[in-house]
Amino acid sequence: MTARFVHRCTHVLDKERTIAFYREALGFEVVRESGPEDGSWSNTFMAAPGCPFELELTWNRGRTEPYENGGMDCHIAFRVDDFERYHELHERMGCIQKENPKMGLYFIVDPDGQRIEILPERA
Numbered sequence: 001m002t003a004r005f006v007h008r009c010t011h012v013l014d015k016e017r018t019i020a021f022y023r024e025a026l027g028f029e030v031v032r033e034s035g036p037e038d039g040s041w042s043n044t045f046m047a048a049p050g051c052p053f054e055l056e057l058t059w060n061r062g063r064t065e066p067y068e069n070g071g072m073d074c075h076i077a078f079r080v081d082d083f084e085r086y087h088e089l090h091e092r093m094g095c096i097q098k099e100n101p102k103m104g105l106y107f108i109v110d111p112d113g114q115r116i117e118i119l120p121e122r123a
Helices: 015-026 083-093
Strands: 007-012 029-034 041-047 054-060 075-080 096-100 105-109 115-120
Touching: 015 041, 015 054, 015 083, 083 096, 083 105, 083 115
Parallel strands: 007 054, 075 115
Antiparallel strands: 029 041, 041 054, 096 105, 105 115
């Protein structure tokens, strides 16, 4: 048997703002979108070149309260090829939530509070 990680779902309040965040912060692009004709909800899938999984952004029309999305203990993580360049970008974006120089990593947060761990590529 073989299992393969396919996507991680996160619920969003402002789909366009979240899409723009992942595009700028990590180079993700929309690869497909689904939902009913009435537009009451949508699932937008985003991926980045070389990344073996997708993000699924679930949006529900009329939702005004933020989603929990697992709380501050849950996160997704990315290894990046130019750690310093990404750190500078994320500083400019103002999305760094916590830094841990001793461990050589930091966390950013998306517009819906999803924590994202940023790690350097392994040497």
